[in-house]
Amino acid sequence: xxxxxxxxxxxxxxxxxxxxxxxxxxxxxxxxxxxxxxxxxxxxxxxxxxxxxxxxxxxxxxxxxxxxxxxxxxxxxxxxxxxxxxxxxxxxxxxxxxxxxxxxxxxxxxxxxxxxxxxxxxxxxxxxxxxxxxxxxxxxxxxxxxxxxxxxxxxxxxxxxxxxxxxxxxxxxxxxxxxxxxxxxxxxxxxxxxxxxxxxxxxxxxxxxxxxxxxxxxxxxxxxxxxxxxxxxxxxxxxxxxxxxxxxxxxxxxxxxxxxxxxxxxxxxxxxxxxxxxxxxxxxxxxxxxxxxxxxxxxxxxxxxxxxxxxxxxxxxxxxxxxxxxxxxxxxxxxxxxxxxxxxxxxxxxx
Amino acid sequence: xxxxxxxxxxxxxxxxxxxxxxxxxxxxxxxxxxxxxxxxxxxxxxxxxxxxxxxxxxxxxxxxxxxxxxxxxxxxxxxxxxxxxxxxxxxxxxxxxxxxxxxxxxxxxxxxxxxxxxxxxxxxxxxxxxxxxxxxxxxxxxxxxxxxxxxxxxxxxxxxxxxxxxxxxxxxxxxxxxxxxxxxxxxxxxxxxxxxxxxxxxxxxxxxxxxxxxxxxxxxxxxxxxxxxxxxxxxxxxxxxxxxxxxxxxxxxxxxxxxxxxxxxxxxxxxxxxxxxxxxxxxxxxxxxxxxxxxxxxxxxxxxxxxxxxxxxxxxxxxxxxxxxxxxxxxxxxxxxxxxxxxxxxxxxxxxxxxxxxxxxx
Numbered sequence: 001x002x003x004x005x006x007x008x009x010x011x012x013x014x015x016x017x018x019x020x021x022x023x024x025x026x027x028x029x030x031x032x033x034x035x036x037x038x039x040x041x042x043x044x045x046x047x048x049x050x051x052x053x054x055x056x057x058x059x060x061x062x063x064x065x066x067x068x069x070x071x072x073x074x075x076x077x078x079x080x081x082x083x084x085x086x087x088x089x090x091x092x093x094x095x096x097x098x099x100x101x102x103x104x105x106x107x108x109x110x111x112x113x114x115x116x117x118x119x120x121x122x123x124x125x126x127x128x129x130x131x132x133x134x135x136x137x138x139x140x141x142x143x144x145x146x147x148x149x150x151x152x153x154x155x156x157x158x159x160x161x162x163x164x165x166x167x168x169x170x171x172x173x174x175x176x177x178x179x180x181x182x183x184x185x186x187x188x189x190x191x192x193x194x195x196x197x198x199x200x201x202x203x204x205x206x207x208x209x210x211x212x213x214x215x216x217x218x219x220x221x222x223x224x225x226x227x228x229x230x231x232x233x234x235x236x237x238x239x240x241x242x243x244x245x246x247x248x249x250x251x252x253x254x255x256x257x258x259x260x261x262x263x264x265x266x267x268x269x270x271x272x273x274x275x276x277x278x279x280x281x282x283x284x285x286x287x288x289x290x291x292x293x294x295x296x297x298x299x300x301x302x303x304x305x306x307x308x309x310x311x312x313x314x315x316x317x318x319x320x321x322x323x324x325x326x327x328x329x330x331x332x333x334x335x336x337x338x339x340x341x342x343x344x345x346x347x348x349x350x351x
Numbered sequence: 352x353x354x355x356x357x358x359x360x361x362x363x364x365x366x367x368x369x370x371x372x373x374x375x376x377x378x379x380x381x382x383x384x385x386x387x388x389x390x391x392x393x394x395x396x397x398x399x400x401x402x403x404x405x406x407x408x409x410x411x412x413x414x415x416x417x418x419x420x421x422x423x424x425x426x427x428x429x430x431x432x433x434x435x436x437x438x439x440x441x442x443x444x445x446x447x448x449x450x451x452x453x454x455x456x457x458x459x460x461x462x463x464x465x466x467x468x469x470x471x472x473x474x475x476x477x478x479x480x481x482x483x484x485x486x487x488x489x490x491x492x493x494x495x496x497x498x499x500x501x502x503x504x505x506x507x508x509x510x511x512x513x514x515x516x517x518x519x520x521x522x523x524x525x526x527x528x529x530x531x532x533x534x535x536x537x538x539x540x541x542x543x544x545x546x547x548x549x550x551x552x553x554x555x556x557x558x559x560x561x562x563x564x565x566x567x568x569x570x571x572x573x574x575x576x577x578x579x580x581x582x583x584x585x586x587x588x589x590x591x592x593x594x595x596x597x598x599x600x601x602x603x604x605x606x607x608x609x610x611x612x613x614x615x616x617x618x619x620x621x622x623x624x625x626x627x628x629x630x631x632x633x634x635x636x637x638x639x640x641x642x643x644x645x646x647x648x649x650x651x652x653x654x655x656x657x658x659x660x661x662x663x664x665x666x667x668x669x670x671x672x673x674x675x676x677x678x679x680x681x682x683x684x685x686x687x688x689x690x691x692x693x694x695x696x697x698x699x700x701x702x703x704x705x706x707x708x709x710x711x712x713x
Contacts, residue, residue, distance in 0.1 A: 243629045293559070
């Protein structure tokens with residue numbers, strides 16, 4: 001399928017593989033086209049999100065975690081294109097393939113903010129500095145819902161209260177520059193949740209803030225999730241945040257999934273050499289001396305991607321004649337725990 | 352205060368002694384730029400940096416950790432206070448009183464590494480120029496051949512290929528660039544290196560490489576590090592001693608393991624509790640989530656600056672600023688805290704869930 005596929009707005013072009021899924025991303029490929037060449041930022045990624053679940057997507061810079069989220073919301077930069085794959089989303093009682101929708105069309109505009117909302121790393125970029133936060137939250141509500149200004153105002157105050165703003169009735173008339181960093185983060189969460197979306201995508205929301213504010217933010221997301229029951233996709237490079245917040249995690253490297261499973265499985269029984277390397281390179285908050293072991297080398301340039309398994313150039317388990325030959329298959333090593341590595345199979349015909 | 356910081360027998364190993372360091376920035380307003388307030392970025396900070404150790408300055412944004420390091424190297428002149436610098440058995444010199452020419456000589460021994468290797472390296476200079484510049488400025492090389500040889504050695508020291516010395520920074524990844532920045536910092540064989548968030552901008556796998564490289568270089572060259580950082584896990588791995596700063600003051604300072612397992616200041620306890628741990632088993636551990644934001648150094652609360660966020664605060668905390676006091680007995684490694692109730696509170700450190708019962712039993 002290409003980007004020129006069906007355009008009938010709102011038409012159910014496909015069905016979700018299972019009834020209890022909210023989102024199903026199938027074999028997504030998002031590439032960037034520039035003078036220097038093609039960057040395969042996301043290159044065949046598949047994952048599901050159930051209603052009310054918290055999925056983490058983790059990886060280092062250039063792994064495609066942010067591009068994945070931009071693809072779902074169809075807010076890619078101009079030179080980025082979804083070249084293949086499906087993004088199936090439950091929209092009311094039908095299923096929509098977001099990858100096939102017009103990014104500026106009716107369906108996408110209805111879904112953004114109403115069904116899927118996003119919070120960003122830097123709250124100052126999410127808000128306009130010349131409007132009060134109240135105005136912006138009320139605007140969002142009134143775009144998606146048939147309510148009066150007064151009703152929208154009350155909903156906005158209620159949402160500000162839920163995210164723990166100290167004085168919602170007054171805070172609603174404040175500008176972002178009057179708020180402290182922690183309050184801005186809360187206001188941003190209130191804005192994103194104004195229409196009670198089914199899915200919240202959080203892209204590195206705690207990266208630019210201090211440790212104590214990060215702890216507040218994680219607690220807020222936990223509470224709000226328990227309260228409103230929406231699903232969350234948490235995108236971060238910080239494995240600590242993943243362990244603290246999420247139920248399941250997908251680890252990415254250079255546009256590919258390398259491992260996915262429950263947080264317990266992936267953190268306690270990591271199978272992929274990259275996951276193991278990542279976990280052993282982070283210093284731990286544990287008593288006593290814990291050595292760390294870095295992964296050798298650095299992430300290759302996106303214009304000079306390695307052949308075969310993208311990690312083979314840095315891998316300690318590299319098998320010549322296998323790993324550089326072709327993409328490793330995704331293999332299920334335990335219930336719901338999948339690894340993309342030849343160590344666990346798929347190399348029989350190569351040896 | 353100075354006496355409390357340096358009891359007899361301690362401080363002999365100090366290579367840098369910071370005493371009562373103060374840095375205020377005026378807040379000006381109106382047409383006449385009248386001074387309407389003061390940002391107390393660093394407010395009476397004293398500590399020793401011992402020869403061969405790694406001392407970490409940790410704290411959240413605006414706590415004064417970077418300003419402190421700038422005041423040590425005299426990139427910013429402090430408002431008040433002294434910074435004594437001593438090499439070997441020579442008499443200590445006070446950097447704050449030095450003239451420019453003398454400072455240049457002293458700075459040969461105190462070098463800095465910055466956070467972002469994309470902005471700290473001039474993109475139009477080759478590695479030879481970047482790393483060789485300090486050598487030329489300080490007249491350490493006589494010929495171009497000698498310069499090339501010295502820069503090659505430095506590249507080898509930071510585990511880079513010396514044949515790359517004619518290349519430009521854009522050809523290198525973030526981690527390699529930070530190695531270049533380290534090579535430049537080490538070009539004059541300094542005694543002290545101040546690393547200001549030197550690994551914060553790097554990916555985790557590369558961050559670990561640089562942390563280990565810094566440790567190896569310290570062993571090989573006998574370097575002393577002042578390690579400015581906000582990531583507590585990184586600091587725990589890298590530092591021998593830790594000074595925790597809040598709103599321009601050191602609130603706690605002690606040996607790393609001791610400070611992390613038995614914190615003596617409620618702010619340290621909260622920081623340790625808030626740091627995310629990459630272990631899903633600790634997901635449901637009890638956490639201390641501080642309310643409110645970091646104190647505004649331009650408008651500090653009275654008494655202890657931390658009292659509005661402190662869960663143990665009492666009336667005394669609102670009125671009196673607690674001094675940094677020694678808590679360990681003579682002969683034991685120093686552990687100081689600036690809390691009125693430091694000796695009475697029983698605070699939780701890392702691994703606290705298991706420790707609670709032990710403490711109850713004791």
